[in-house]
Amino acid sequence: MVQVSVSMARPLDDMTLEDVARILGRSFAVEGVVNGPDGMTATVRDDVSYDHLRQAVVKVLRVARHLTEECVFSHEPTDWQGSDAQLALEAAGDVQRLGPGLFAFGGSFLTVRGALDTLLLGIAARHGAKELAYPPLWPIPVLRDINYFHDFPQLAMVAAGVETDFTSRSRFSEAHRRGSGSTAIACTAENGLAPAVNALAPTVCDCCYWLLRDRRDVADQVFTIHGHVFRNEASDEGSLDRLSAFTMREIVTVGTEAFVLARRQVLLEDMKQLAQLLGLRCTIEAADDPFFCNDALQKNLLQTAAQLKYELRVVLFGNREIAVGSLNLHNDYFSKSYDYTTRDGARPFSGCFAIGCERLTYALFCRYGLDLEQWPQPVRSVLRLG
């Protein structure tokens, strides 16, 4: 347990305290963040040096005090009601837990998830999007060159197989055979795992930009991709709203600044309309990515100051609220990282509209219950459920 206090001219407001705890939580096991006699006091359970923690806390404070919660859209259905649908979905067998952060899906859950994707494909088609598919594994350089491992070490996952020699494979084979009781495979020499040359995809769009690397003729274009994405995290409570592996549909724009900004406005309207059609109680507001508490953290300031990220936040039930989608503007981050330009030498901009398919599906079940027949006709129609 390590504790750091930072003296303050006046106590922090509750929202800032919450922000500090949330941001610090990306990198540390936070015990508490409170206003105290010595100023703001943060306590973590990590075995970390005082100096390390102090440095991080000072950075986080600077970021947290400048985050603005700009809300650009709010939808409050008059007849709204919501309750947690997870237990009922599990009882029906439509959602089955495989392990922490991992679920199998079937029945009505799969029906709605598929219907939502068809709806999103319709939006993509109106933008003339070209459909692409990527594998869930990407070569390490794809993520290295956009600094993903540096900015999000807490979320990254790599894929490793056993070395090719007979001795390593035989040893692995014996160590993890049936009856061995193995529940985890240590990344140490005795398991003979070869260096990982691929990482698990953290999102679906990065390959779009990577495939443009070194090109000098990038024109305005729109892509759409559906795929599996992975995060090294899971809900402690086994909830459906934080998964280690989930699916995502994205609509991606690449091109001149004017093109990407104009599309972004239309995609923001698309997002509002989607929320309204589905009858969600929600907001669309400025947000920031969960950057790690090193120098990457400063990017949060840039993100919110420039409103680079909006999140579609949905109330599930009570005061439980989750982000089910986001609208991101990357400026020229990817074209600089992967070195591609337009024909006239300019750095293309890019942006994406992303929906977390399981979260949005879960939100609909919390809103309307398990019996699809009883869902309001307008919602059934928009999802083509009949």
Next chain:
Amino acid sequence: MVQVSVSMARPLDDMTLEDVARILGRSFAVEGVVNGPDGMTATVRDDVSYDHLRQAVVKVLRVARHLTEECVFSHEPTDWQGSDAQLALEAAGDVQRLGPGLFAFGGSFLTVRGALDTLLLGIAARHGAKELAYPPLWPIPVLRDINYFHDFPQLAMVAAGVETDFTSRSRFSEAHRRGSGSTAIACTAENGLAPAVNALAPTVCDCCYWLLRDRRDVADQVFTIHGHVFRNEASDEGSLDRLSAFTMREIVTVGTEAFVLARRQVLLEDMKQLAQLLGLRCTIEAADDPFFCNDALQKNLLQTAAQLKYELRVVLFGNREIAVGSLNLHNDYFSKSYDYTTRDGARPFSGCFAIGCERLTYALFCRYGLDLEQWPQPVRSVLRLG
């Protein structure tokens, strides 16, 4: 380089020599397998003891000499022609290489892959299959309990994230930042990777059986699943026919022996009809899984003797032939492994019909070329291409 010779009453025929080389190649870097003055001589590039190699070679010999190539179906279209479509697909941008064994798909490749899946879903629907979806990551015990790590260490892959402490994450963050030149992340202490609690799915059906574990009321049932699967291998030549990550559609049957065997017969007919409708030059023949050269190897004998596995093998062009699908009978392997029974205490049987979606798609492009408009009308109709 290690060499082992085994004396023989008479030289092995060419097919058996090939089988020995193929099976040995699952576990060793094989330099050559030939008939020589001292009998059959196998040479491998691995740094392995003579005794180890000799033991493995004797086992492989025993297996190889008993493999039978029983062919239950053969389809030879009269007007057949085929040529490698990969370069043309890449030139059109419909297939883009991301790295060894990893490709991005778009355009007509994605159109055909989707159309094939719709066709397979139709077959599944005729069997009354219930659709399920699994994440591409599975908890280690799912594979441990069916002895996957023991039987296929050469194919297994695990997913690892960084330890939760700040020090490990900071170090990882610095080591693999942009400009670091990292192309691989070693599974050693300095990268701070936590023990892997999940493995990458090697197939799509195992979770079906795992979710039945400990149940005492398993009834006859049919499932269908589409998902991403992973193998720790890649084509040396960067060919589309051996991928590290690909998609698979399966139709899975679970129930009494009579139910599973009867469904298997129908699924075999479905597979024949599929091959005919698509105009493939192909065979359906007895096959065996690539078991590792330890005691798992003996399972090959059991498989072929009992005809537990049939493969749909398609000629792409010249004498290049690949397996695009398989029909597997597991007997009660899964119900014993995961301990589930029917209501009357019997061990359910299971079986599956599996199609490798990218391989079958690739086979169609080799057969009919890139221009979908020019494909024969019957094939276009069955794929609903218009």
